[in-house]
Amino acid sequence: MGYATCFVCGQENDKGLHIHFHKDGENGVRASFLAEPWHEGWPGIQHGGVTSAILDEATAYVTFFMGVVAVTAQLQVEFQDPIRVGERVEIEAHPTKVTRRIVEVDASIRGTDGALKARSHAKMMILSQQQKEEMGLANLP
Numbered sequence: 179m180g181y182a183t184c185f186v187c188g189q190e191n192d193k194g195l196h197i198h199f200h201k202d203g204e205n206g207v208r209a210s211f212l213a214e215p216w217h218e219g220w221p222g223i224q225h226g227g228v229t230s231a232i233l234d235e236a237t238a239y240v241t242f243f244m245g246v247v248a249v250t251a252q253l254q255v256e257f258q259d260p261i262r263v264g265e266r267v268e269i270e271a272h273p274t275k276v277t278r279r280i281v282e283v284d285a286s287i288r289g290t291d292g293a294l295k296a297r298s299h300a301k302m303m304i305l306s307q308q309q310k311e312e313m314g315l316a317n318l319p
């Protein structure tokens with residue numbers, strides 16, 4: 179599922195996060211992740227850019243499972259509590275509004291105890307055929 183070379187989900191990306199996202203209910207997605215030492219910014223704490231990339235990817239998977247090709251136009255992230263190296267977290271995302279061109283998505287990352295670590299609100303722009311061609315994405319489903 180997804181794309182083999184993707185930084186977040188690609189199983190063939192040696193430098194990637196290798197997160198497996200799966201469908202949850204009709205429109206939601208879920209995944210799990212373990213922060214490793216090479217994901218840290220401040221000592222012992224997962225880098226906020228890694229956290230943002232995970233939220234962005236969960237958001238993108240919502241549109242992927244909807245069967246449209248979309249890119250992130252806006253991603254607003256709240257970092258609520260540090261994600262510690264060695265800590266497992268649970269990721270969730272679901273759509274909140276769907277229009278002809280834009281899918282709005284809420285995503286969150288929680289500890290295994292359910293405590294909120296980070297959350298995001300994003301606007302995904304559905305690409306026209308011309309935009310897909312210009313971005314080299316015309317052959318995607």
Ligand SMILES: CCCCCCCCCC(=O)SCCNC(=O)CCNC(=O)[C@H](O)C(C)(C)COP(=O)(O)OP(=O)(O)OC[C@H]1O[C@@H](n2cnc3c(N)ncnc32)[C@H](O)[C@@H]1OP(=O)(O)O
Nearest residue numbers: 180181184187234235238239242248249250251252303309
């Ligand atoms: C699932 C498997 C794995 C898949 C890979 C995971 C990927 C993860 C997701 C990503 O990270 S994608 C990469 C990061 N995103 C980008 O690189 C997108 C870069 N931005 C663009 O390509 C264009 O800005 C975009 C396609 C989003 C919009 O260009 P358009 O030419 O379609 O917009 P247009 O100029 O026609 O404007 C249409 C409306 O949208 C508005 N708009 C455009 N860009 C916007 C923006 N960025 N934010 C908010 N609004 C925006 C614009 O003001 C306007 O509003 P109005 O209709 O009210 O006039």
